[in-house]
Amino acid sequence: GEDVEQSLFLSVREGDSSVINCTYTDSSSTYLYWYKQEPGAGLQLLTYIFSNMDMKQDQRLTVLLNKKDKHLSLRIADTQTGDSAIYFCAESPGAGSYQLTFGKGTKLSVIP
């Protein structure tokens, strides 16, 4: 079945860039998503990338997709303490499907 892998922890200093990595196994993935979970809250969609794209930028966020290696990354520029959260990578198996397979999440800690 599908599998999504992420490293569990990342610690960065305020103002530095953060890079969160993810690998997935399902080659038929249509959309790949990044969700953010703040303490005590549910998951919120941050951004997504379509499988035929290799990069997407949205303000401080840059998503890179290497479809050949099935590798996805999320770069947060100028990381702030408010970015401290758990970041989940997720893949959608096909167009129009809302079933998402999530990674275990990467806990980002920002050191002031």
Place this chain on the structure above:
Amino acid sequence: DAGVIQSPRHEVTEMGQEVTLRCKPISGHNSLFWYRQTMMRGLELLIYFNNNVPIDDSGMPEDRFSAKMPNASFSTLKIQPSEPRDSAVYFCASSPPSPNDPTDTQYFGPGTRLTVL
């Protein structure tokens, strides 16, 4: 819009007791998901409903767990009898029908933190 509503937000119960978690999806959404989140296993999909019908319940751990969706605006997840290993955060999420926008994907509720003593 109020978003996905879950109740209670916190539940503490004793082993052997019945626990019922509730979810109200976003109005107009026709898919509903129940997830369980633990440190060890991460986020696990328990069950997925579409148009009030259970489509995939392969993630439901065992017969102690049951989920219902009697109408488009309400779903329950019941654990009977509860065990300490059921302690987790349970999330409900909903999604709209036939979207044109990939950002119109799953919307999560705030979760119910369940502690079974």
